[in-house]
Amino acid sequence: MTTNLIAVVASLAIFVFVFDLLRRGVLKEKYAVLWLIVAGVGFIFSIVPGALDWIGVRLGIGAPVNLLFFVMGVVLVLVSVQLSYELSRHEARIRRLAEEVALIRQNLQSSSKSAPLDQSADESEAHRGDE
């Protein structure tokens, strides 16, 4: 029963911690929700130890703990991939902004002698935000 107690405390701690981050606006909902689900599922399995065995038997897994490790592994990989995705998107957006900043700066410096901007060009680029 002691291990169960540790699991209950740990999942509750994660829940409270993530919720606090969310409350203070440090963490955005789309990331917080995922961790809250992880904590919630962990909490359910720690107060109902039989649940893990029950699922393990249905799936034909000898040691139910392996199921836990497997699911945790998959969840962590998925979260990592999601973070890589978000990172790539941000890199693309920051690069786009850098290009825009460079062009605007040049345009400011030479505004007196430069040709007027092609406004129609700007509209077609507006769609590129979700690259």
Next chain:
Amino acid sequence: MAPIPPRTLIAIPAWNEQESIHEVVDKVRNHQPGVDVLVVNDGSTDATAEHALDAGAIVVSLPFNVGVGGAMRTAFLYAKRHRYRALVQVDADGQHDPADLSDLITGLQDADIVVGTRFHENSMYFVGGPRKWAMVLLSKTLSKMNRGRISDPTSGFRSAGPRAIDLFSTNYPAEYLGDTVGSLSIAIRHGLTIHETPVTMYYRAIGRPSKNALWSALYLGRATLALIATVFAKSNAGKGDEA
């Protein structure tokens, strides 16, 4: 009334090239007196921007280094917004001979993109080992897609006409080899025509061939991955049109 801007832009992406940039800009202007020269200063930490301005170039300075792909997209954006009809990309290290500029510009009368190839009868340019295999692989694949020979798809000495400027101002890959191989692939898939013309390559700049076998193997690997990604790439422009 604002003056009508000249129609050809020479774009030079430059990252810490203060030693050579002034001379390169001078040479380009001597060979093509009518054109504007744009130096895209790609987050240089040296005096590249000042030297380019001194030489009379238009300078666009990126706040940090984004790589050749990002620098070229900036150049294409500039070209589109200022209504240039042709853009020629030239390297900042002086390896390209400005005498070839007129061939690249006149070639645009029959094509949307003209690539300056370093592989031809009179060329002094040779590569070997895995680097060569990679180039042959890239060349064969792109030539097949293009239904016309592209013998040197990694060449950074090339020109783009109005249709290519339109396309590349919104859709220019920034990944490894994306600025060269990837951009050609995108152009082919958007139905642009690509020709090539022989160019001279100065040895000074290419006198640093990768002797290291590991490095060459890495190049081959990255080139292959870049090619695969390129062939299966989803068009960003298409996505934008649907939005």
